[in-house]
Amino acid sequence: xxxxxxxxxxxxxxxxxxxxxxxxxxxxxxxxxxxxxxxxxxxxxxxxxxxxxxxxxxxxxxxxxxxxxxxxxxxxxxxxxxxxxxxxxxxxxxxxxxxxxxxxxxxxxxxxxxxxxxxxxxxxxxxxxxxxxxxxxxxxxxxxxxxxxxxxxxxxxxxxxxxxxxxxxxxxxxxxxxxxxxxxxxxxxxxxxxxxxxxxxxxxxxxxxxxxxxxxxxxxxxxxxxxxxxxxxxxxxxxxxxxxxxxxxxxxxxxxxxxxxxxxxxxxxxxxxxxxxxxxxxxxxxxxxxxxxxxxxxxxxxxxxxxxxxxxxxxxxxxxxxxxxxxxxxxxxxxxxxxxxxxxxxxxxxxxxxxxxxxxxxxxxxxxxxxxxxxxxxxxxxxxxxxxxxxxxxxxxxxxxxxxxxxxxxxxxxxxxxxxxxxxxxxxxxxxxxxxxxxxxxxxxxxxxxxxxxxxxxxxxxxxxxxxxxxxxxxxxxxxxxxxxxxxxxxxxxxxxxxxxxxxxxxxxxxxxxxxxxxxxxxxxxxxxxxxxxxxxxxxxxxxxxxxxxxxxxxxxxxxxxxxxxxxxxxxxxxxxxxxxxxxxxxxxxxxxxxxxxxxxxxxxxxxxxxxxxxxxxxxxxxxxxxxxxxx
Amino acid sequence: xxxxxxxxxxxxxxxxxxxxxxxxxxxxxxxxxxxxxxxxxxxxxxxxxxxxxxxxxxxxxxxxxxxxxxxxxxxxxxxxxxxxxxxxxxxxxxxxxxxxxxxxxxxxxxxxxxxxxxxxxxxxxxxxxxxxxxxxxxxxxxxxxxxxxxxxxxxxxxxxxxxxxxxxxxxxxxxxxxxxxxxxxxxxxxxxxxxxxxxxxxxxxxxxxxxxxxxxxxxxxxxxxxxxxxxxxxxxxxxxxxxxxxxxxxxxxxxxxxxxxxxxxxxxxxxxxxxxxxxxxxxxxxxxxxxxxxxxxxxxxxxxxxxxxxxxxxxxxxxxxxxxxxxxxxxxxxxxxxxxxxxxxxxxxxxxxxxxxxx
Numbered sequence: 001x002x003x004x005x006x007x008x009x010x011x012x013x014x015x016x017x018x019x020x021x022x023x024x025x026x027x028x029x030x031x032x033x034x035x036x037x038x039x040x041x042x043x044x045x046x047x048x049x050x051x052x053x054x055x056x057x058x059x060x061x062x063x064x065x066x067x068x069x070x071x072x073x074x075x076x077x078x079x080x081x082x083x084x085x086x087x088x089x090x091x092x093x094x095x096x097x098x099x100x101x102x103x104x105x106x107x108x109x110x111x112x113x114x115x116x117x118x119x120x121x122x123x124x125x126x127x128x129x130x131x132x133x134x135x136x137x138x139x140x141x142x143x144x145x146x147x148x149x150x151x152x153x154x155x156x157x158x159x160x161x162x163x164x165x166x167x168x169x170x171x172x173x174x175x176x177x178x179x180x181x182x183x184x185x186x187x188x189x190x191x192x193x194x195x196x197x198x199x200x201x202x203x204x205x206x207x208x209x210x211x212x213x214x215x216x217x218x219x220x221x222x223x224x225x226x227x228x229x230x231x232x233x234x235x236x237x238x239x240x241x242x243x244x245x246x247x248x249x250x251x252x253x254x255x256x257x258x259x260x261x262x263x264x265x266x267x268x269x270x271x272x273x274x275x276x277x278x279x280x281x282x283x284x285x286x287x288x289x290x291x292x293x294x295x296x297x298x299x300x301x302x303x304x305x306x307x308x309x310x311x312x313x314x315x316x317x318x319x320x321x322x323x324x325x326x327x328x329x330x331x332x333x334x335x336x337x338x339x340x341x342x343x344x345x346x347x348x349x350x351x352x353x354x355x356x357x358x359x360x361x362x363x364x365x366x367x368x369x370x371x372x373x374x375x376x377x378x379x380x381x382x383x384x385x386x387x388x389x390x391x392x393x394x395x396x397x398x399x400x401x402x403x404x405x406x407x408x409x410x411x412x413x414x415x416x417x418x419x420x421x422x423x424x425x426x427x428x429x430x431x432x433x434x435x436x437x438x439x440x441x442x443x444x445x446x447x448x449x450x451x452x453x454x455x456x457x458x459x460x461x462x463x464x465x466x467x468x469x470x471x472x473x474x475x476x477x478x479x480x481x482x483x484x485x486x487x488x489x490x491x492x493x494x495x496x497x498x499x500x501x502x503x504x505x506x507x508x509x510x511x512x513x514x515x516x517x518x519x520x521x522x523x524x525x526x527x528x529x530x531x532x533x534x535x536x537x538x539x540x541x542x543x544x545x546x547x548x549x550x551x552x553x554x555x556x557x558x559x560x561x562x563x564x565x566x567x568x569x570x571x572x573x574x575x576x577x578x579x580x581x582x583x584x585x586x587x588x589x590x591x592x593x594x595x596x597x598x599x600x601x602x603x604x605x606x607x608x609x610x611x612x613x614x615x616x617x618x619x620x621x622x623x624x625x626x627x628x629x630x631x632x
Numbered sequence: 633x634x635x636x637x638x639x640x641x642x643x644x645x646x647x648x649x650x651x652x653x654x655x656x657x658x659x660x661x662x663x664x665x666x667x668x669x670x671x672x673x674x675x676x677x678x679x680x681x682x683x684x685x686x687x688x689x690x691x692x693x694x695x696x697x698x699x700x701x702x703x704x705x706x707x708x709x710x711x712x713x714x715x716x717x718x719x720x721x722x723x724x725x726x727x728x729x730x731x732x733x734x735x736x737x738x739x740x741x742x743x744x745x746x747x748x749x750x751x752x753x754x755x756x757x758x759x760x761x762x763x764x765x766x767x768x769x770x771x772x773x774x775x776x777x778x779x780x781x782x783x784x785x786x787x788x789x790x791x792x793x794x795x796x797x798x799x800x801x802x803x804x805x806x807x808x809x810x811x812x813x814x815x816x817x818x819x820x821x822x823x824x825x826x827x828x829x830x831x832x833x834x835x836x837x838x839x840x841x842x843x844x845x846x847x848x849x850x851x852x853x854x855x856x857x858x859x860x861x862x863x864x865x866x867x868x869x870x871x872x873x874x875x876x877x878x879x880x881x882x883x884x885x886x887x888x889x890x891x892x893x894x895x896x897x898x899x900x901x902x903x904x905x906x907x908x909x910x911x912x913x914x915x916x917x918x919x920x921x922x923x924x925x926x927x928x929x930x931x932x933x934x935x936x937x938x939x940x941x942x943x944x945x946x947x948x949x950x951x952x953x954x955x956x957x958x959x960x961x962x963x964x965x966x967x968x969x970x971x972x973x974x975x976x977x978x979x980x981x982x983x984x985x986x987x988x989x990x991x
Contacts (some may be wrong), residue, residue, distance in 0.1 A: 002696055003753055008802075010802055011925075014799060015919060018796055022916075033902065033950070036856065036950065038898050041860055041862070041863040044861040045860070048873055
């Protein structure tokens, strides 16, 4: 039973004591609250502010790059990036050390990271892109201890065909400080990845799309707590379609087989770039994701310079390919009679100096036709000299040398067409007559690119030259870029007739230097070139050229190739052009013919009907030539 | 309600109901909480029924049944150990259908009822050793059972409730010295062998809450930010960013005070402190005015439980004490705690109503 006794007096005292203690404790808590809420509220308020919402950019998926048949050349691949949030770095050394451990950065990479962090003015610095799953797991597991690291989901550019068309497609890279300041990149932020070269660079504004943003809730450590839903969805970039044909491009690259050089194939009906090769190629994937760094270093150190875009930037002496311009300039200005023969003994004297033909035994008695076919230097020394440097230079420029063709890629080389003015301007000396002799066989100061030589060949084939187009349409809605003529040059029928006949003979007649460009079922015309170049260290030898078009009777494709230090054009460059034609002509719907009249031996006289020309009589030639109408 | 022996303490009742109302209001203000306010309303209702029962039945009758009540609760605690649910690392929940409860909460009332019986026999200035041993044995049963769950916060409250009641009962000097030695040895032993790693981490992190080196320190930091950023007047009802944006951990249960402090500021949080102080003052007055020692000890036990919960919880929420899972009486979301505290309040009102001896 419960007792009925009262609480003893001492216990009552102690009870009062307990009550006082309890109330005093509450008062102490009240004082603590006063300290936190009234005295320290500003500090906590600031901390609460950091606990809030934050806008993060959502990268827009970049547009695809497709070839002429719609095959995907460049796409996007999901990936994870590690970023360092600079405002959460407490001890920079420790952070760099952590990055080294978690992401396997070597000493150099760590130093670079530290330098970047030190001068960083951005909220986030990319530490490593395209992490492996192991690296993602490692960082995620340490998100509490290492609050400065964040794993970000993103898209990485992917080039499924590797090195194929690497230079044309171009590569990506982080936006530069200067670009960030320019109004054209106003919508970009530091750390944005943009196309730097090739189509990626030139068509950046179309491919990029518009980045979106998303609101996330972050705590005072900046950790993402919750996705509050999308606010502004990103707009995907536009797909870009190229004139380039994956098969033609691949065939051309295969034909190089490790040789250095460049190749260009153009669709004569549209001006589209069917193939644009710079060999050796590089793999743009190296700049997109996980392979960055090491692969890039390899490319930089490779003596064959795979990063150098030979198709756009390399300008070299054209060698004997220039004889086409000698012939046009001579015939159009009626400087000499093409039927007048010259005897080649393997060497000759012009302006008191002795010059050699490439063939020591000589070509014997040659007219324009044989001289072109056998690429006789002696003939063109004299004929070029007779035309004179000013007219040669004029015609060179009219046909497309000496200035960029305007292809829709950045950093195209302009080349050089020397003349008297240039010599006085650059060297302060007058033009020496002997120099004209060198220029006549495509040497001297002359410098041309594959694109420019293609312009010359286009005019020979069709009397007009296109501005080469890499991109033909943008977006699925079909914003189609209209073909654009670069120049149209009306040549006298006689000039065209003789030139076309001679270029066909180069490939098809005995004694022609370009026999290796011949293909069964198609008629090919072209000109070989073998350009001397000064040795650079152990890099010696001549540059091999071939420029041609096919089919001869109704030209559809122009192809130009040079092989650095490739030796004779007929031996190394012609087979590459042949590979391009073999691949390109069936693709363009041109069926091979069972019997090609201009081809084969023994000698068949040039078929005028096949060349698409009336058979002019010899008498007409000079008269027409004098009134040749030229529209540059 | 007027009884033949005395008057109901309306002030105590009103203060308790005000806290319940504040609990419902606060839960209502938290977005995305499911229907915690609705469920809490149900528990307040259940608690009021329990309060009525514990107020209406003479506490002396309850005291006569104390052994049975205690034994039944101890049995429930045993069941929990065998088949309870594990929540937050300890096995303290018992589920019957949709209703879940923590028997350890109700056990607090049962223990107070039984302890009061053991202590009220004392006629001297201090407790005899045998009485002390009985008290220790009584409180040892729930402590042992709860420690097995393990729920160190509740172990602590049982020990403190018993401690306060024994303190009022009185200890001789020898016992004081012995208790100090035992406490020291026990504390060291507990730290080294009795605590789990996460518990040690909590105590460690308590010393540097702002460094946020661990998740627990992070919780306390978020709580401090919520309270501190509330300022003098608070951010307004349902406008607290810390709580609305879900930064506060356990904001409906153990950390509900931080939500209130953020919304109502220093003015609001001192009002809450004032309500507790008022309840304690009234409760202790009832103990002092009780017609018998038993009623006094019951009121002391219940008030001790309330004070301990309030002091430990608030210290924890303010980062002045390591994180232990102790709810804030009458405010925290949770059925067992609410029903137990209201039942306890009923007991205290009971003692108060029957304070005038009638022979």
